[in-house]
Amino acid sequence: MxxxxxxxxxxxxxxxxxxxxxxIDDVEFFTLGNADRVAEGEEPVPSEWPDPVSDPEASLHTTHNIPVARRVVPTTPKERLIVVAGEAVVESEWGRVTLKKMQWVDVPPSGAVVRNNLNPGPEGHRGQVEIARVAGHWxxxxxxxxxxxxxxxxxxxxxxxxxxxxxxxxxxxxxxxxxxxxxxxxxxxxxxxxxxxxxxxxxxxxxxxxxxxxxxxxxxxxxxxxxxxxxxxxxxx
The missing domain is CATH 2.60.120.10 (Jelly Rolls)
Structure with a gap:
């Protein structure tokens, strides 16, 4: 076999x-950044990218245009969010929980919003938070x-x-x-x-x-x- x-x-x-x-039907790793918006599900990779040599400023902004939060709506019977790095807050009809590395929460059928919960640094920017989404039917x-x-x-x-x-x-x-x-x-x-x-x-x-x-x-x-x-x-x- x-x-x-x-x-x-x-x-x-x-x-x-x-x-x-x-x-297990799907496993996704995604990042929560500093851009003040909520992503509605998985965002596609940009089809065009500014040249990091001829247009470094635009390239930098595109690279760091990572939403501070994301809405997760299950497409399978079971979905679980796991914090791989950083700290996140997850809000759903089941309540509001704060998660640090290694901690996890299940997502109800109605969905949840997961948000970067790191405090901004001296320049006003947060560090990035890495999340794993595990979907399946266990x-x-x-x-x-x-x-x-x-x-x-x-x-x-x-x-x-x-x-x-x-x-x-x-x-x-x-x-x-x-x-x-x-x-x-x-x-x-x-x-x-x-x-x-x-x-x-x-x-x-x-x-x-x-x-x-x-x-x-x-x-x-x-x-x-x-x-x-x-x-x-x-x-x-």
């Missing part, structure tokens, strides 16, 4: 029917966390009684997956099905991502499981 590793969002959205078990999400591994800090070779997903946003590494070595880069989305062994046993550089685990199955054991301790894994995908 080929590794369910998607290099882009488009690959995830267009995954084959054999990977229908994957509960029945239960038992874990959402940001992980960091690197030289001297490997990710042990393990499996789970359930599916686990990695959304990589920093660093390159070699993933050991079901005994094979797979090269991974930022932007990749890994779907490790129940019982499928995976890990990064000798990372050459620091890498980070979001670990997202859904409902337990089989014996229902939570956390990392090892063949030498918990027995041979049972693959169901």
């Amino acid at each position: 080929p590794v369910p590793l998607y290099a882009t969002r488009e690959e995830l959205k267009n995954r084959p029917a054999s990977e229908a078990w994957v509960d 029945s239960e999400a038992i874990r959402t966390a940001i992980f960091t591994f690197g030289p001297g800090r490997p990710c042990d070779y393990h499996y789970h009684d359930g599916d686990e997903y990695w959304f990589v946003f920093r660093g390159h590494f070699t993933l050991k997956y079901r005994g094979e070595d797979i090269e991974v880069r930022p932007g990749a989305i890994l779907a490790a099905g129940m019982g499928e062994e995976h890990g990064v046993v000798d990372p050459s550089e620091t890498f980070e991502g979001i670990g997202f685990a859904t409902q337990l199955e089989g014996e229902g054991r939570d956390g990392h499981l090892w063949r030498t301790v918990h027995g041979d894994p049972v693959e169901t995908r």
Whole structure:
């Protein structure tokens, strides 16, 4: 079975029917900046860009024309916002919450507005806030966390009684997956099905991502499981 590793969002959205078990339908990383406006959903990349050499001022303004807030309306049964860097405020019919790095909130069907909550600096500009939007149709999400591994800090070779997903946003590494070595880069989305062994046993550089685990199955054991301790894994995908 080929590794369910998607290099882009488009690959995830267009995954084959054999990977229908994957509960994640889209993963997007976006930034909240300083421009005083609310983006109505995902904004397209500009089709034209000022020349950074002949027109540096216009190029600078275009580069930093990042809205301070964004309206998120779910297109899938479940959507979750996770703060990757900075601080944000999320307002919806469910209330108003402030989130810092590693904290998350689910978006109600009616939507929410997420806003940069960093204080302006001496020049009146805020730092940028990075947000991850995870969309899908899972029945239960038992874990959402940001992980960091690197030289001297490997990710042990393990499996789970359930599916686990990695959304990589920093660093390159070699993933050991079901005994094979797979090269991974930022932007990749890994779907490790129940019982499928995976890990990064000798990372050459620091890498980070979001670990997202859904409902337990089989014996229902939570956390990392090892063949030498918990027995041979049972693959169901």
